[in-house]
Amino acid sequence: MAFNLIEALQGAAGPILSGFAGKALGMDASTASTAVSQALPALVGGLVKQAGDPQSARGLFELISGPKVDAGVLDSPTVQSGDGNALAGLVERGRDLLPSVLGDQAGQVAGAVAAKAGVSTESATSLLALGAPMLLSLLKGKLGESGGGYGGFVSLLTDQQGWLAKLLDGPLLQALGVGSLASLFGGLSSHAGAAIGAVADAGGEAKRKLGSAVESAETAVKSGLPRWLWWVVPLAILAFLGLRYCGTPKVPAIPEVDIKTPVASMVASAPALFKLAGIAVDVQFDTDSAAIAPSYHATLDKLADELKASGKKGEIAGHTDNVGDSAHNKTLSEQRAAAVRDYLIGKGVAADALTAVGYGDSRPIADNSTEEGRHQNRRIEYVAQ
Numbered sequence: 442m443a444f445n446l447i448e449a450l451q452g453a454a455g456p457i458l459s460g461f462a463g464k465a466l467g468m469d470a471s472t473a474s475t476a477v478s479q480a481l482p483a484l485v486g487g488l489v490k491q492a493g494d495p496q497s498a499r500g501l502f503e504l505i506s507g508p509k510v511d512a513g514v515l516d517s518p519t520v521q522s523g524d525g526n527a528l529a530g531l532v533e534r535g536r537d538l539l540p541s542v543l544g545d546q547a548g549q550v551a552g553a554v555a556a557k558a559g560v561s562t563e564s565a566t567s568l569l570a571l572g573a574p575m576l577l578s579l580l581k582g583k584l585g586e587s588g589g590g591y592g593g594f595v596s597l598l599t600d601q602q603g604w605l606a607k608l609l610d611g612p613l614l615q616a617l618g619v620g621s622l623a624s625l626f627g628g629l630s631s632h633a634g635a636a637i638g639a640v641a642d643a644g645g646e647a648k649r650k651l652g653s654a655v656e657s658a659e660t661a662v663k664s665g666l667p668r669w670l671w672w673v674v675p676l677a678i679l680a681f682l683g684l685r686y687c688g689t690p691k692v693p694a695i696p697e698v699d700i701k702t703p704v705a706s707m708v709a710s711a712p713a714l715f716k717l718a719g720i721a722v723d724v725q726f727d728t729d730s731a732a733i734a735p736s737y738h739a740t741l742d743k744l745a746d747e748l749k750a751s752g753k754k755g756e757i758a759g760h761t762d763n764v765g766d767s768a769h770n771k772t773l774s775e776q777r778a779a780a781v782r783d784y785l786i787g788k789g790v791a792a793d794a795l796t797a798v799g800y801g802d803s804r805p806i807a808d809n810s811t812e813e814g815r816h817q818n819r820r821i822e823y824v825a826q
Contacts, residue, residue, distance in 0.1 A: 493628020
């Protein structure tokens, strides 16, 4: 099962950050909760964006693996108790780490968190700075536990797309310097191929070494060495190979059907585009209607087959732009998401595998002031759980 980094971070670091926000930054409980709920996904999103560049991804992995990141931060009694001096020290350390996590967007992200929570940018920056070493510490512990190496690091970040889809709204995505969740994760796909290539190269080298071991055995026989020495050399080589290649990065898990990315685009009188493992299915709704026309049944049947084959559970989420009444938009998004869910269930997708939620215009992924932005915001998404 994929590791939910956001959930783990909220569980381990959330209470500490909320306590710090209240005691050191003077926030009330509600404000602190809002600020933390924005800061943690922003940090993970920033890490994902930075890892989109291969060189930066490698640098992040080396940073996490190195001495600058303490795997025991979240287990420290002084940190867990909210000791002021301990947390102040972490904030200072975190300020140095923020450029590695958020790049050049640290100021913009702090501004977005501040605007959402109604706090100062400096307070938001302090909260992000405290969260950064906690995030990296959690990652270090997880990677050490799994032994996944660089490939495991990239795979773990890739797995966060479905969860981040629920937590990163339009302003945070814009603060991170991207226009959509798909753009945020776009750079990571290249790393999977690179990791696979690294394992293949290691396997080829092991095969060559094994061939050399066999040749050594044959030479030993021909040289007249005692029989008990025939396999000493090759066994020694094989033992070396075992030690040498145990640390090879694991190949990232590549799902047979990738349904974490947004899978549809919903428009009042234009196409709703589903994407599932490279399969595009066009569905159009009439203006102010949630009825699915019979002409689209065949394409939805194909989508149902893909979902049944994947065996995954997920949420069908309806979204609109901000044109019109927000309450009406929410209702329309709920009706369209429910219509798609009901149709798929009627075609054999398990009822408990799908939930339908309408978000209306509350979660834009693009600028609603432009036609292109509004088009992107009118969508249905399938988010694997």
